[in-house]
Amino acid sequence: RSFLPKISASGGVERFHTDSLAAEQKGHWTVEADVNVYRGGRDQLENKIQREHLSRSKAQFSIELANELLEAKTAYWQMVALNQKNAELKEDLKWNEVNLKSSRRRIGAGLTTGADATQFELNRTLIERKLADLELNLRIERNRLAVAIGVDDSSLIEVDQEFPSPTTTLSVEAPKPHAQVQGTSARIQVHSHQAEI
Numbered sequence: 001r002s003f004l005p006k007i008s009a010s011g012g013v014e015r016f017h018t019d020s021l022a023a024e025q026k027g028h029w030t031v032e033a034d035v036n037v038y039r040g041g042r043d044q045l046e047n048k049i050q051r052e053h054l055s056r057s058k059a060q061f062s063i064e065l066a067n068e069l070l071e072a073k074t075a076y077w078q079m080v081a082l083n084q085k086n087a088e089l090k091e092d093l094k095w096n097e098v099n100l101k102s103s104r105r106r107i108g109a110g111l112t113t114g115a116d117a118t119q120f121e122l123n124r125t126l127i128e129r130k131l132a133d134l135e136l137n138l139r140i141e142r143n144r145l146a147v148a149i150g151v152d153d154s155s156l157i158e159v160d161q162e163f164p165s166p167t168t169t170l171s172v173e174a175p176k177p178h179a180q181v182q183g184t185s186a187r188i189q190v191h192s193h194q195a196e197i
Contacts, residue, residue, distance in 0.1 A: 006034040072148035078141045079159045086134050093127045096120055 009031045017023035100120035106112045139154075146154035 008032045008034075068148060072145060075141050075145035075148055076159065079138060079145060082134055082138045082141060083159060086131065086138065089127055089131050089134065093124065093131070096124050096127060100124065 009029070011027070011029035013025060013027050015023060015025045100117060103112070103116040103120055107114055107117055142154045142157050145157055146152070151157060
């Protein structure tokens with residue numbers, strides 16, 4: 001690093017002679033010290049800035065990871081809930097068909113008017129529309145989950161048709177606040193060190 005002093009030393013022996021003089025031997029040595037006064041403080045501050053950038057990047061990574069996990073967990077639990085609702089609507093549709101057949105038998109026997117059968121037919125149309133909307137929402141959530149966990153083909157994702165047992169944790173965690181504070185603190189420190197340069 002340029003803000004650290006550089007010290008060097010050298011030494012040796014030199015022997016020389018000329019035709020007219022006797023041979024002589026002399027020793028020599030040198031010591032040099034080089035201090036970069038101009039850059040010394042700036043390098044230290046730039047080093048601090050780089051450390052703060054690293055700290056900020058780590059905090060940002062933690063926040064982004066928590067957000068991605070939150071997105072994946074939310075999409076997963078939405079799919080579980082939609083699957084449950086889908087099963088309930090299919091059960092409702094099955095009972096509606098049973099009631100519609102029973103109503104038609106009563107109409108055939110002359111025990112009731114056609115209004116009951118019409119009501120059950122309208123109810124069937126309503127349930128089928130809800131099922132179609134539910135299927136669309138299920139595909140959207142499956143695609144969201146595929147993006148969140150990095151799966152190319154969302155059709156490969158299968159979710160249990162029923163809610164898991166109560167022992168499974170159902171909590172969805174938001175990004176940790178200390179990571180956000182850490183990122184903001186690092187950003188403030190960077191600006192402070194840059195102002196000192």
